[in-house]
Amino acid sequence: MNQSISRFQDVHVHASAVREWNQTYSQISAGPLESALMQLDSSRCHVFREQINRRVVQHGEAPKDKVCFAIPIAVPGAIRVQGREADDNTIFVLRGGEEFMFHMPMGMDMLSITFERELFETALERTPWAGEIRTLLRQPVIRLPEQRLADRRNQLLGVFSDALCCSDQEGAQELALEEVMLNGMLQLLSDPSCDRAQRQSSSVHSFIVDKCHRLTLSDVTNAPSVIDLCQRLQISRRTVQNSFRTVAETTPLNYLRSVRLNGVRRELMSTQACDLSIGDAATNWGFYHMSHFAAEYHELFGELPSQTKRADRNIRKTAP
Structure with missing residues (x-):
């Protein structure tokens, strides 16, 4: 075992x-x-x-x-x-x-x-x-x-x-x-006391969060803004805000930015610096202002992108 x-x-x-x-x-x-x-x-x-x-x-x-x-x-x-x-x-x-x-x-x-x-x-x-x-x-x-x-x-x-x-x-x-x-x-x-007829439907709040998550990942280089997502889903910004607070205990802006920052981090960790620069990895995930990106990355992970460990030479580059 x-x-x-x-x-x-x-x-x-x-x-x-x-x-x-x-x-x-x-x-x-x-x-x-x-x-x-x-x-x-x-x-x-x-x-x-x-x-x-x-x-x-x-x-x-x-x-x-x-x-x-x-x-x-x-x-x-x-x-x-x-x-x-x-x-x-x-x-x-x-x-x-x-x-x-x-x-x-x-x-x-x-x-x-x-x-x-x-x-x-x-x-x-x-x-x-x-x-x-x-x-x-x-x-x-x-x-x-x-x-x-x-x-x-x-x-x-x-x-x-x-x-x-x-x-x-x-x-x-x-x-x-x-x-x-x-x-x-x-x-x-x-167990006889277990209700085997129970049913629980998916919540509207969860549907909105998961839909926004997927829409963001569908085109990360041109990630939609919160306003864009509201228009696509035909719902108010307040509804989106309430959904993220309920499901993820944060704002939609922070959540969706964090998802993209994690995408950058995965790319950096799976590639060598000679194969992919930090700037290119950030651009791949829709971050075009490097100083803002570095500050947001540091705030989330507690380290700068330049401090993130890159892949060893014997590990081949993988797709994001």
Whole structure:
């Protein structure tokens, strides 16, 4: 069994270290970033716990042929998953290959568990109400009984922590970890007090934020202004402002600028200085005034663009 405990000072390095996930993390709140990532994975199950001290938006695709769960441990601010409001009495579900958008507040602490689809489906068929549970799992956010979820969360965290402390996890121990994680999730979903008919629609606020996010990324060299976005979506500036405050706890200007600054940072970190200048990377993401760009970059990440570590010579240039 593979196991690792890592600490990072950059959200992009953190994101790339999460095994099997095709995703980008963008730091939204300003200041030096500190994060921790603890991982265990077997042939059929991947468990990881991540803690990040800054607000982050995660955007990507869940691993194919998997069933993915996340259990919040600490939720210190507004959180949205696939446009749904969530808190520490909910779990999150993603199906393999599904695109996702996750707005993570500052100080978020979360345990994620990914199963091979075949393993999960086989076990699910042995539970009561398999059909109802399968329908419930189409919901990205599922609310569960508070005490049952708290008890199960503590159990799974304990098992995960104990497994991380063992230097040799093979054979029977690996199967035991898979069984505990699988049974823990299925027991939650099979609990008679779980409302398997629950439905939660995506909020208008989340739709607006995610739409603005995507429109900004669709043409980053000519990134739309907030006024442009209001006109395209045919909504008022106040509505846009309120949506970003509700979902991301910041202004639309700060959020969308931060997303583009993260794009520049990813380009700088994935290329050598001889292949791409800081000025060209900034221009690629719609920043044309270098002094303003450098100041905004420093404010968000706590370092100047010239201080960002570039790719090693043996790493080939990758597309932004």
